[in-house]
Amino acid sequence: MDIKDKRIAILAPVAWRTPPRAYGAWETVASNITEGLVARGWKNITLFATKESITKAKLVAFVEKGYEEDKTQIPKVSECLHISKVMQHADEFDLIHNNFDYLPLTYLPFIKTPMLTTIHGFSDPDILRVYHDHKDTYYVSISDSDRNKDLPYLATVYNGIDLSNLTFRQTPGDKLIWLGRIHLDKGTHLAIEVAKRCNMDLLIAGIIQDQQYFDNLIKPYLNYSSIQYIGPVNPTARDALFKEAYAVIHLNTIPERFGLVLAETMAAGVPVIAMDLGSCREVIADKQTGYLVNNVEEAVEAVGKIDSIDRRKCRQHVEENFTIDCMVRGYEKVYEEIFRREKQKNKE
Amino acid sequence: MDIKDKRIAILAPVAWRTPPRAYGAWETVASNITEGLVARGWKNITLFATKESITKAKLVAFVEKGYEEDKTQIPKVSECLHISKVMQHADEFDLIHNNFDYLPLTYLPFIKTPMLTTIHGFSDPDILRVYHDHKDTYYVSISDSDRNKDLPYLATVYNGIDLSNLTFRQTPGDKLIWLGRIHLDKGTHLAIEVAKRCNMDLLIAGIIQDQQYFDNLIKPYLNYSSIQYIGPVNPTARDALFKEAYAVIHLNTIPERFGLVLAETMAAGVPVIAMDLGSCREVIADKQTGYLVNNVEEAVEAVGKIDSIDRRKCRQHVEENFTIDCMVRGYEKVYEEIFRREKQKNKE
Numbered sequence: 001m002d003i004k005d006k007r008i009a010i011l012a013p014v015a016w017r018t019p020p021r022a023y024g025a026w027e028t029v030a031s032n033i034t035e036g037l038v039a040r041g042w043k044n045i046t047l048f049a050t051k052e053s054i055t056k057a058k059l060v061a062f063v064e065k066g067y068e069e070d071k072t073q074i075p076k077v078s079e080c081l082h083i084s085k086v087m088q089h090a091d092e093f094d095l096i097h098n099n100f101d102y103l104p105l106t107y108l109p110f111i112k113t114p115m116l117t118t119i120h121g122f123s124d125p126d127i128l129r130v131y132h133d134h135k136d137t138y139y140v141s142i143s144d145s146d147r148n149k150d151l152p153y154l155a156t157v158y159n160g161i162d163l164s165n166l167t168f169r170q171t172p173g174d175k176l177i178w179l180g181r182i183h184l185d186k187g188t189h190l191a192i193e194v195a196k197r198c199n200m201d202l203l204i205a206g207i208i209q210d211q212q213y214f215d216n217l218i219k220p221y222l223n224y225s226s227i228q229y230i231g232p233v234n235p236t237a238r239d240a241l242f243k244e245a246y247a248v249i250h251l252n253t254i255p256e257r258f259g260l261v262l263a264e265t266m267a268a269g270v271p272v273i274a275m276d277l278g279s280c281r282e283v284i285a286d287k288q289t290g291y292l293v294n295n296v297e298e299a300v301e302a303v304g305k306i307d308s309i310d311r312r313k314c315r316q317h318v319e320e321n322f323t324i325d326c327m328v329r330g331y332e333k334v335y336e337e338i339f340r341r342e343k344q345k346n347k348e
Numbered sequence: 349m350d351i352k353d354k355r356i357a358i359l360a361p362v363a364w365r366t367p368p369r370a371y372g373a374w375e376t377v378a379s380n381i382t383e384g385l386v387a388r389g390w391k392n393i394t395l396f397a398t399k400e401s402i403t404k405a406k407l408v409a410f411v412e413k414g415y416e417e418d419k420t421q422i423p424k425v426s427e428c429l430h431i432s433k434v435m436q437h438a439d440e441f442d443l444i445h446n447n448f449d450y451l452p453l454t455y456l457p458f459i460k461t462p463m464l465t466t467i468h469g470f471s472d473p474d475i476l477r478v479y480h481d482h483k484d485t486y487y488v489s490i491s492d493s494d495r496n497k498d499l500p501y502l503a504t505v506y507n508g509i510d511l512s513n514l515t516f517r518q519t520p521g522d523k524l525i526w527l528g529r530i531h532l533d534k535g536t537h538l539a540i541e542v543a544k545r546c547n548m549d550l551l552i553a554g555i556i557q558d559q560q561y562f563d564n565l566i567k568p569y570l571n572y573s574s575i576q577y578i579g580p581v582n583p584t585a586r587d588a589l590f591k592e593a594y595a596v597i598h599l600n601t602i603p604e605r606f607g608l609v610l611a612e613t614m615a616a617g618v619p620v621i622a623m624d625l626g627s628c629r630e631v632i633a634d635k636q637t638g639y640l641v642n643n644v645e646e647a648v649e650a651v652g653k654i655d656s657i658d659r660r661k662c663r664q665h666v667e668e669n670f671t672i673d674c675m676v677r678g679y680e681k682v683y684e685e686i687f688r689r690e691k692q693k694n695k696e
Contacts, residue, residue: 072474073474074472074474074475076424076451077450077474077475077477077478078477080450080451080454080478081454081477081478081481083454084454084455084457087457087458088457088458102425102428103424103428106428106429106431106432107432107455107458109432109435109436110435110436110455110458110459111458124422126420126421126422126425127422127425129425129426129429130425130428130429133429
């Protein structure tokens with residue numbers, strides 16, 4: 001049997017539509033995996049998501065709308081109905097690929113179909129109680145650094161990004177850029193410090209996730225010339241922003257789990273100066289597509305060395321490692337390994 | 349086989365210890381059912397609750413403490429682990445009696461053991477999505493009035509109360525009493541109006557559930573003589589309070605689901621004047637153990653007729669209908685009916 005005939009259920013969260021209209025990182029990845037598998041010739045892909053979701057695979061849905069888009073819903077009600085229904089269909093599939101988080105694992109003892117869980121993040125240490133209770137299943141991490149040491153992982157599969165709307169540009173802009181959710185974790189204030197010390201302009205883009213942080217540590221430094229906040233950017237505006245970028249400054253203060261923005265930046269040919277924390281070292285090729293630094297001092301130095309980065313190399317690094325196709329090929333290998341192990345188990 | 353040899357799993361919530369140290373209505377009922385069954389000679393009762401729970405039945409637990417008593421826990425994590433474990437043990441039981449709410453129902457398609465769910469309340473209309481998705485299981489309502497018309501109920505089984513700490517007193521006190529959670533739903537402000545119009549003293553006891561309601565509609569009328577707020581009362585203080593009671597005024601503004609306080613009041617021999625809404629008509633014998641009224645006017649009239657109520661009759665009404673033993677006998681009948689139906693099913 002051709003592996004691409006295997007029946008795969010992709011389980012998406014139901015907070016947002018899949019793919020989401022705007023925010024919804026896990027729904028985005030679930031969509032990219034689903035559409036990526038279809039594009040690579042998989043014939044029996046089923047997406048479990050909200051009813052209004054859009055896919056070239058077969059859509060099976062029990063929840064009308066994302067609970068974040070319909071506040072009459074109690075999230076837990078939608079979640080447990082959605083998951084229970086998927087599990088009731090389990091024997092129609094050769095593999096369930098769970099992109100939902102921990103709740104589906106508690107239904108695992110009742111089904112025979114193997115399940116692969118991509119752990120998109122540990123939102124709270126307490127959710128480890130569920131993962132640690134299920135060590136005989138299959139896990140994928142989204143970076144080597146975002147692993148819990150007590151869990152058995154099959155592989156790391158990096159998130160893949162959609163390269164449309166990310167134009168490669170050989171010619172550097174003349175500004176520093178900060179892009180992301182404005183929050184202490186993402187170190188927006190450190191980008192301001194770097195810009196001031198380099199005497200360069202800084203454009204800050206993204207949603208304000210922590211208003212108090214913004215009011216206290218960002219707003220006082222804004223002006224209408226050298227340091228500007230331009231608000232959230234959609235993919236088109238983001239592409240225009242990268243045109244102005246000399247480099248992106250990403251001095252995260254906690255370990256990155258993956259760092260989509262790093263991959264997006266490099267895809268546009270823009271080098272990144274990032275804190276050497278978490279997955280940054282895995283996503284950026286140090287001294288080739290940007291610089292890994294440990295503090296503002298080193299970041300300022302790195303700005304001085306940006307001209308030695310080949311912007312074509314940045315784009316190439318993403319094309320070779322962080323496209324949707326790369327991600328799907330990663331999952332194909334994982335699926336293959338699961339089928340091999342399951343076959344072995346059934347023999348024993 | 350003696351029905352009392354049947355293996356019953358009582359599934360309690362894990363918000364609090366079972367029985368709870370203070371608050372925890374559903375844990376209280378789960379405990380009363382468990383201990384009541386043991387007291388009536390059931391030999392194979394297993395309580396699924398937190399590890400520190402106390403029972404004469406067999407305790408099986410997976411969650412250390414109630415998540416309301418240990419804020420490091422994510423409630424959903426404890427809930428789904430607890431329920432999943434119960435379900436994994438399902439085939440060791442002849443019946444699972446779910447006192448947990450709707451989440452266990454979503455695991456029902458994966459087990460063969462029948463489940464009885466006591467619906468202790470519809471916290472939000474959205475949870476009906478789960479109940480309506482499971483109409484081929486067994487339900488009990490806690491009053492005839494607290495029923496959803498689209499659900500198949502086997503019976504109503506009223507909550508049973510523990511009569512210890514509820515001393516019967518023949519001699520009336522001279523005060524009006526209001527007892528409960530201070531909230532608009534419970535009509536504390538209407539009790540004040542009744543007391544003022546009757547020119548009688550009023551003692552208000554219970555937790556403040558809605559501080560704004562208390563500040564705006566209760567506090568302005570308090571003084572240190574005729575209208576007093578005495579705070580929450582434990583069972584001993586409650587017993588002392590009933591000694592002072594001429595009548596309890598309970599002018600709820602939304603339908604009662606059951607009304608434990610009504611039963612507790614009558615157990616002490618105290619008549620209740622209650623709004624004719626929801627289950628009040630089922631718990632109070634109108635004109636025999638109190639009065640059902642439709643507004644403050646009628647409540648004031650009813651106060652004038654309290655002397656015609658036989659306080660012994662109030663106590664007797666509770667003894668005959670709302671003790672733990674009554675409740676457990678109610679559940680015994682329901683269990684018997686479930687076993688009969690299951691036997692029938694297996695024949696077909």
